[in-house]
Amino acid sequence: DGGITQSPKYLFRKEGQNVTLSCEQNLNHDAMYWYRQDPGQGLRLIYYSQIVNDFQKGDIAEGYSVSREKKESFPLTVTSAQKNPTAFYLCASSIQDRGQRNQPQHFGDGTRLSIL
Amino acid sequence: GESVGLHLPTLSVQEGDNSIINCAYSNSASDYFIWYKQESGKGPQFIIDIRSNMDKRQGQRVTVLLNKTVKHLSLQIAATQPGDSAVYFCAENGNYGQNFVFGPGTRLSVLP
Numbered sequence: 001d002g003g004i005t006q007s008p009k010y011l012f013r014k015e016g017q018n019v020t021l022s023c024e025q026n027l028n029h030d031a032m033y034w035y036r037q038d039p040g041q042g043l044r045l046i047y048y049s050q051i052v053n054d055f056q057k058g059d060i061a062e063g064y065s066v067s068r069e070k071k072e073s074f075p076l077t078v079t080s081a082q083k084n085p086t087a088f089y090l091c092a093s094s095i096q097d098r099g100q101r102n103q104p105q106h107f108g109d110g111t112r113l114s115i116l
Numbered sequence: 117g118e119s120v121g122l123h124l125p126t127l128s129v130q131e132g133d134n135s136i137i138n139c140a141y142s143n144s145a146s147d148y149f150i151w152y153k154q155e156s157g158k159g160p161q162f163i164i165d166i167r168s169n170m171d172k173r174q175g176q177r178v179t180v181l182l183n184k185t186v187k188h189l190s191l192q193i194a195a196t197q198p199g200d201s202a203v204y205f206c207a208e209n210g211n212y213g214q215n216f217v218f219g220p221g222t223r224l225s226v227l228p
Binding site: 004006035040041042043045048058059090100101102104105106107108109110112 | 159
């Protein structure tokens with residue numbers, strides 16, 4: 001089945017540690033996104049990538065880093081500089097419409113990151 | 117704009133009744149809207165979308181209504197079932213290439 005796979009489902013981070021969240025899609029989508037979800041709040045955009053080897057900061061990029069070496073993969077690293085990393089992290093992807101019409105984003109099942 | 121709060125508004129409905137979930141969006145230039153369903157511990161699932169050149173769109177058991185005059189979006193679920201229990205949130209987008217803005221959501225609870 002086509003879809004977006006995030007791993008691991010649960011992740012624990014120690015103080016001063018960097019951790020990497022995996023996101024893989026087999027939908028052949030050009031664009032990929034990382035969001036952070038906190039209780040009672042709307043999704044907030046961390047980083048996004050519209051094409052391989054290119055990515056842009058979202059609204060809350062500080063303390064995070066990404067790479068886009070392959071179309072299928074968009075890993076997110078939560079660095080030790082992110083002082084409040086406990087959240088539910090969601091990866092999404094979408095097609096790029098050549099008619100320049102917005103298209104829906106499709107999401108993985110998330111990674112819950114907690115601090116030890 | 118962004119709503120902040122620890123507790124989501126909750127809508128409780130009897131099984132078999134119709135549900136109406138509302139969303140007030142912020143940007144009058146937004147022209148594309150999506151409703152998502154999110155079950156506990158899972159990612160958001162696309163339900164239905166609508167573009168600003170329409171004011172109503174129907175899917176299977178769901179209808180989305182768009183009122184651009186008052187910047188209001190609603191999701192109607194017919195004959196609500198226990199499996200409909202989840203958090204529902206809307207997303208809006210303006211010009212192509214802009215990022216989506218997501219609402220905080222409403223928790224739908226279906227009573228037996």
